[in-house]
Amino acid sequence: MDNKPLVLSPSPHLRGRNSIKRDMYLVILALLFPTAGAVYFFGLYVLLMLAVSILSAVLIEYGAKMMRRRPFRMDGSAIVTAILFVLVMPPRSPLWIVVVGSLISIAVAKEMFGGLGHNIFNPALAARAFVTVSFAGALSHWIAPVHSMLADGVTTATPLSESFTYTLSKGELYKALFLGNVSGSAGETSALLILIGGLILIAFRLIKWQVPVFYIGTVALLSWVLGKDPLFQILAGGLFLGAFFMAADYVTTPLTTRGKVIFAVGAGVLVTIIRIYGSMPEGVCYSILLMNAFTPLIDRHVHPRVFGMVKRTKKEVA
C-alpha cells in the first residue's frame, strides 16, 4: 500500500450527489408534464418544434464552446432552455424562427456572457422577446387547442388579448384555463400540468416554494386591488410557467431566499402593471427579464444574516 502515491486533495473529502447534470435532468423531468400538455393540446407540430429547438440549441452550444476552446458538456442546460423556449412560443411558430430563437438564447444570451452560470438574462425569455419583437407578424397566429372539448366556447384569441371573448360560464372558463383548454403559447395554457412539474421541482428542492407563491400571490393581490378578476389573471397567460420554471432559474435570479422573494414580488407587480397599463397583453416574459436586470443589484444588497452579527450591528448603531 505504500507504493501508490496518495491523493492530496482539499477538504471536504465527501461530496453530496448534487451535480449540474442531475439538476438539469430533473428540470427536464418536471418539464415533461407541460410539454406533454403542449403536444396534447396543440398537436404533433409542437413535437417537431421541440426537436428542432433542442437539436439546434445543442449544436449551437457545441459550436460556441469549440470557438471559445472550452470543453463542451452535455449538462442538459441547453435542453432546458430549448424546451422552455418552445413552451413560451405560439404553437404554430415557423421552424426557422425556432432556430433563430436557439441562436439568440444560446449564442447571444448565454455564451456571449460566458456560458452556463454567467448569463444575466434568462436565455429562453431573452430569445422569446427578441423573436416576438423581430418577427411579430409571423408570430401572431394563435390556434385553438386541437383537443378542446370547449373549443367552441372560446375564441382563438389568447385569454389576455383584447379580442378574447367567451360564451362559457365563469366556472367553466376557470376550468378551461386550469386544464389548458384555451389558446396561448404551447406550454403555458395548462396550470394543472405546470403545477405538477413545479411540485416535482419543489420536492427535489430545486426551487424555493416562495418564488411561485409570492409571484402568483402578488399578481392576484394587485389585480384584485386594481379591480381585475384575480383568479382569471393568475390562470390566464404564462404566469404559472414563468413562476415555477423561469422566475426560479438559478442563474438569473437572486441567490438568497429573501432576494428571491423580492424578485418574485417585483416581477408580480410588473406583470400586473404591464397587463393593465401597457400595450402588451401579457407581461410575464418582460417582468422576469426586467427583474433579471435588477438581480445583481438585489444580490449586492440582500445578504444572508451573518451568524453572530445580530448583536454586533445593534451595538454599532448604539
Place this chain on the structure above:
Amino acid sequence: MNNLFVVFFSMALVNNMILAKFLGLCPFFGVSKKTKSAVSMGIAVLLVMLISSAVTWPIYYYILVPYGVEVMKTVIFILVIASLVQIIEMAIKRTNVTLYNALGIYLPLITTNCAVLGITFINVNQVYSFWEAVFAAGGAGSGFLLVLLIMSGIRERLEFSDTPKAFKGTPIAFITAMLLGLSFLAFKGMV
C-alpha cells in the same frame, strides 16, 4: 398634477433616454463599470438636467420666441449649459473636495452628454409648460440614473464572468444594453 406624473414616468421608463431615445450613450458605456461612479454620474446628470431645463425654458419662451430667433436655440442652450456646468464644477471643486471626487470629476463629461441638451430640445419640441419641462427633466434624469445603475450592477457581476475575451468590457455591455432594451419594451404604450 396627474399630467406631470405622466410626463415624469414617460420620460423615465417609456421613453428612456438611453434605451429608447439613444441619448447619453457615451457616459452610459463609459461610466457604468462601477456602481459607485455610475451613481455619481447619474446624480450629476439628473441635477444638470433639472437646472438646465429650468434655465433654458424661460430663455426660450421669454427671449427667443418673442424676438423670433428660435434658430439660435442650439447656440444659446449649449452656451447656458456649458457655463452652468463649469460653474457647478468650480463650486464643488473648491468647496467640497470629497464631493468633488465623488461627483465633480464627472461634470465636465456632462457638457458633452447629448442627453442634457437633448432634454432641452425635447422640452421645446413637445411644447411643455415650465413645470412639465422640469418634470420631464427629472424623469429623464431618473431614468438615466436607473439604467446606469442597473447596467453597473450587471457589469460588476460580469467582471467575475468567463466572458469570451473578444466580448470582455464594452462589447458585452452593448449586448447587455440590447437585452435591457428588449426588457424595457415592457413599458411600451404605458402613457
Place this chain on the structure above:
Amino acid sequence: MNATITVTILSSIGFFAGLMIYVASKVLPKEDESLAEAARVKEFLPGADCGACGYPGCFAYAQAVAHDKQVFAKTPCPILAQDKGGMKKLEDYLGLQAEVIVGKKAVVHCTGGSHSIVEYTGLQTCAAATQLASGFNECPYSCLALGDCVRVCPTGAMSIDQEHHVAVVDWETCIGCGLCVTACPQGLPELIPANTPQYVACNYQAKRDIPGRKRCPDGCIHCHICEKVSEEGAVTWDEKKDLPIFHVTQVDTAIEKCPRHVIRKTVAYEEKELEVVGSAQETG
C-alpha cells in the same frame, strides 16, 4: 434695427454667462494646489501601480513626492530608475538629483530537485497547495511550481522552468518590486542586491537534519564548507534558517567546493558589477 436688438440681447446672454463664470471664480475659495502638483508628478511616473516604491500606487507615490521632494531623492521609483531619460525628466522637473543606489533583484532559493510524493489534486495555486501539507513535494520548503509568483510579477520576469519544476527569475527584466516575495507561500524568492554574484538555491531550514536532507538530491546539507573555504565575511551563516548568506564578494572556491553544487551564479557574476539604479526600500 430689429436685428440689432436681437444681437444685443443674445450677446448679453453670452456676456452674462461669462460674467457668472468670472464671478464664480472670484467668489469661490482657491482650489487645493497639492492635488494638482501630484497629478503633474504622476505624469512622469510609469503608471504600473506595482507598489515597488512602497506606496499603494503611482498616484499615492506622486502625492508623497509632491508633499516632499526628498521622497523621490531617497527612494526613486524603481521602475523609472531603469529608464535614464525618464529619470532625468523627473529630476529636472523637481530640480534635484536622486540618490544612486544599487537596486535589488529577486532570486528563488530552490533548485526544484525535490520530487512530488503524492498526487496533488487541489486548486492549482501554490497558496492552495501549502494549505495541505506544505504542498506535495518531499521537501516541505520546496518550490511548488504552480506559479503564484509568476502571476503577480508585473514585468514577466518570473517564469516556471517546466523541466525542473521551479520558478526562475530573469534578471534583465526583474525590477526588484518584491511582489513575488509576498506572493510566494513558501517564502522562496528573496530580493538581493543586484551586484551579488551568487546565491544559495535552497531553502531547507532544518538545523543539522542530515537524514532529512535525503529528501532532495540537490539541496544544501548545511556542511559549512562554503563558509570555511571563503575569506572572512564573504559568507555568513543564517543561524535561524541554517543556511549560508552570500554577499557581493565573489566566492569561486565555495562555488566549486560545494558538495551539492547548490550555489548558483547570477548575472552579476559574469558582468562583475551590474549598473543599476533603484530603490533601497526593503519590501515584503
Place this chain on the structure above:
Amino acid sequence: MNKNKGFWPVIFLTLVVIIAIVALTLTNGITKDKIIQAKKQAVADMLATLFPHMQSFDYDKDSGLYTILAGGEPIGHAFMAKGRGYSGAIDILVGVKPDNKSLQGIKIITQQETPGLGAKIINPSFLDQFKGVGINEVNLSRNGGKIDAITGATISSSAVVEGVKKAIIRELGSQQKGGNS
C-alpha cells in the same frame, strides 16, 4: 496683456457669441425663405397624395383645415388626426370630399408601430378601405363599421380609426374649435 487675467475672458466670450449670432443671423437670412418654402412644398406633396388633381391649397390656422383647390375650386378638405398606437402617437392626414360627407382617403404621416404587425397600417390594403367611406361609418367592422382591422394588430388599427373619428368630430362635427397637431 495676459489673456487669462481680469475681465478679458468675459469680453472674449461675449465677442465670440456676437460673432456667432451675426453669422447665424446671416445664414438665417439666406435660408429663411427656402425653409418656409420647403415646408410648404412638403405639405403640398403630402396633400397631393390624397388629392392627385390638386393645384394649390389654403390653410386655416385656427381650425387646422386645409382646403384643396383645383382651378380655383375647392375639391376637398384635409386635416390632421392623431391616434394613440401600440408604441406611440400615429399622425394621420385625413382627406374629405368637398361635400364633407365622405372620406377622400387617409394617409399615415408618422408611426412607430411594430414592423410586420402594427406597421401594416401604412399598407394600401388597410388604407384603401377608408376611401369613400361616409364620415359616420368610420369604425372597425367588429364595432359595426366598414374597416377591417389588421389581424394581430387590433390596437394599431383601432388607434387609426379612433384618431380619424375624433378628428372628424373636431373638424366637421363642430367646427368652432381650433386646434393643430
Place this chain on the structure above:
Amino acid sequence: MSSFEKNFRRGIVRSNPTFVLMLGLCPTLAVSTSLDNAIGMTAAFVFVLVASNILISLIHGLVPNKVRIPVFIVIIATLVSIVDLMMQGFVPALSKSLGIYLPLITVNCIVLGRAEAFASKHGVLDSMADALGIGTGFGLAILLLSFIRQLLGTGKLDLFGHHLFTIPGFSENPVSVLMLPMGAFLVVGTLLALFRWMGVTKNE
C-alpha cells in the same frame, strides 16, 4: 509618411471614434437605420468637425482658459446651426429624418473632444488632417452600421429613394428588431467583438 497623412490615417482605424474611442455614439447609433441618414449625418458631421477644428486651431492662442469650453462649444454650435438651417432649406426630408440628432452634433463628444485634445494644441493643417481622418472613420463606421441594419432589418437596400437590392425571401420576415435601438446595440456589440477577434482592434 507626412504628418498630414499620419494624422489623417489615425482616425480611421487606430482611433476610430466609434469602434475604438467609443465616442459620439448617440448619432451613430440613432440614425444608422438607413444609408441616406448615414450619408447625410456624415456630411454634416465632417463639415462641422473640419470647420471647427480649423477655426479652433486658428484661435486657440487667444482663448482664455476659463472660458475655453464655452467658447469652443459656441463655435461648434454655430457651425451646427448653420448646417441645420441649410439642410432644412435644401434637403428637408433628410433634415426631418435626422431629427434632433443633427443639432446634437454640437455636443457630440468627438467634436469637442478633438477640439480639446487636438485642435487646441496643433496647427491648422494637422488639425484639418485629424478632422478629416476622424470624420472618415466616423463615416465608415456609420455607413457600415446602416448598411447592416438596413439590409438585415428590412431585407432590402434603398438609397435616396432608389431601390438597390432585395434579399429574396428574407424581406417578408426581416430581423426588424435591428431597426430599433436594441438592434443597433446588438450590431455594434457584435462588430466590436468581431474586430477584436480579427485583431483589428485590441482587447481590453
Place this chain on the structure above:
Amino acid sequence: MNTHVLEVLGLKRPAGVHPPSSKLGAQTAIERAPLPETVTLPLQQHIGAPAKVLVKTGDEVKVGQVIAEAGGFVSAPIHATISGKVKQLPTVASSVTGKAVPGVVIESDGQDEWIELSPADPDKLSPSEIVSRIKGAGIVGMGGATFPSHVKLSPPPEKTINTVIVNGAECEPYITADNRLMIEHPERVLSGLAIVMKALSVKRAFVAIEDNKPQAIAKMREQVSQMKFPGDVNVHVVPRRYPMGAEKTLINTILGKQVPEGGLPMDVGALVHNVATLAAIHDAIVLGKPLVERVISVTGLVKTPKNFLARFGTPASALIDLCGGSDSNADELIFGGPMMGIAQPSFETAIIKGTNCILVKKSDLREEHDCIRCGRCVETCPMGLLPLQFVNLVKHEDYDHLINYHINNCVECGSCAYGCPANIPLVAYIKVGKLELRKLGVK
C-alpha cells in the same frame, strides 16, 4: 420535529447538510493498540506557540516525561508517549498545517516504563491548581481544534462563564471515537466535567449528543443520574445535522445564543469541551496522568473498522495494519473526518493529540465547473455567509473585499462544498482567501 416543520416552510434556515453518517465502527469496543516501535512527536500539536524541545539525541525517556515545554501561555508541553531512547530530532511536517516543524523521534525499549504519577483528589484542589495541573498534563482540545485547554479555563475576569457544554455531537461521518468513549467510559467524561465545573464554579452543564447515538445517550443519562452534581447537568439530544458539533452551532442550538462574529464562546457565557478532552482532564487530575494517548477510530476502506486507544506518535500504517490493512482501491488517507479532515501525504504520518480518526478512502475527484448560482452553498452555510462570493473574489485576486463578506467567520466546515453541484472546492478557495487576507494584514 417542530424545527423540521419550520424548515420545510422555509421560515427557519436549515443550515448545514446531511451527509450519510457511515459510522462503521460504532459497535466495536475500544481496543488498546500495542506499543509502537518508534513514535514521531511533532513539537506543535496544538494551536499557539510551538513547544520548546528539552531532550537531546540519545537521551533516555520514560512515558509521561516532558520532552518539550510550553512555548508560551497559549501553548502546551509535549510528553514522551513511550519509554526508550531519543533517536533523532528531525523536521517533520505537521499533520494539521503541513508546515515543517521540529519533532522528536523516540525508539521504544519495549518496557513502557512510566514516570511517577501524582494523583490528586479534585475536591481538595483549588481552581487554579486544577488549571495548572491541566496545563502541566499538556491537555489540548481533542475535538479537533487542539486549543490548549488551560487557556479556555482561564477566562479574563470581565467574562463570566455560566454554562459548560460537553460536545459529544460527533457530527462528522465515520468517526466513532467519542461515541465509544461515552458508551464505555461515561464516568471519566462526567468526572472531567465535574472538575471543569468546579474550576470555573459553573452550575449548569449540557451534554450534547446527536440523536443517532442512542446508546451513548442512554449511558450518559444513566451516569448523570448516578453522579451527584452540585449543579444542573442535562443530557441534551440534538438533531443529526452536520456541523452540529461546531461549537458556535452547538451553542446556538442549545442556548439559542449566537457567538458574536470574531468572538469566543465565553462572550455568551459558554464553554465547550469535547468528551475526550474531559476524559483526559479526569485522567490528568484524578490519576495524575499526562496526555499521551487517545481514542481514535480507524475506519473507511479498512478490513475491520476499529476504535483504538493509541499513543501519540504512532504511525497511521501501524494502526491500519491492526485493522487488517486497507483496501487496494484506497488512495486517500485522511486524519479526521471526511468533511474537515486533512489529507496526509504518507501512511507513515504519526497521529497527534487532535487526531480523532484515521480515514482510509477512495478519492472522489470531480471536475470543477463554473458556479451556476444555485444558492445551495449560501443556504447550507451555518455561518450565514456567501461562499460563492469568496470563490469569485479569490479567483480574481480581489482579496481586499473578502473581509466585507466576513470570510473570517467561516469555520471551514465544508457544508458549502459538500452540496455544490458544480463541484467547486469552496473550502480550498476560502483557505487561500484567508491566507491572502492575513498577508494583507487584515485580522
